[in-house]
């Protein structure tokens with residue numbers, strides 16, 4: 001896409017985003033849907049080509065900021081950032097990187113809730129491209145199939161490795177677990193810090209944001225209380 005096309009797209013998006021301009025939205029984080037907004041041709045170019053393009057464009061940003069790209073400390077940065085974006089922190093945009101999940105028969109006949117708590121995650125705010133990090137707690141009740149515990153961490157990582165808003169991250173993990181585990185009895189609680197809130201803007205270092213996804217039996221107050229008792233520190 002040519003530079004002018006990109007700029008006109010950005011301007012169009014600004015004027016149609018829930019009828020608010022970018023200035024009116026400010027630092028408020030709007031959440032437009034459960035699916036990460038992706039272009040239809042998102043994977044028409046290879047990861048290698050993406051890294052080359054990102055590297056060139058990031059070098060341009062650094063150059064515009066006035067940084068000397070011939071300096072030994074800076075000259076490798078555009079390539080490093082490009083590789084980090086595509087291979088690591090935004091690798092979850094590509095469905096090809098979705099973890100392969102094997103389920104097992106529930107031979108233990110365990111039919112109460114299973115909770116994996118304090119799953120550490122790192123993501124990035126899609127409005128500022130600075131980190132969101134925190135803990136995810138997952139609970140489910142087996143429908144007859146069980147999942148390897150480390151796979152819960154991998155599912156969290158996959159959805160976290162995208163530009164995100166916390167509400168969407170929470171719902172994407174919850175919906176995916178419903179489909180993988182073949183049960184509606186799923187709960188996801190995300191407790192996170194946003195660097196766009198703490199390191200800039202309002203500069204609030206103490207606040208954290210909690211979001212939850214409750215489905216099936218987790219929509220009842222008894223189950224929510226039971227779950228919250230288990231995850232409180």
Ligand SMILES: [Zn+2]
Pocket residue numbers: 029125126127128129194196197
């Ligand atoms: Zn942000």
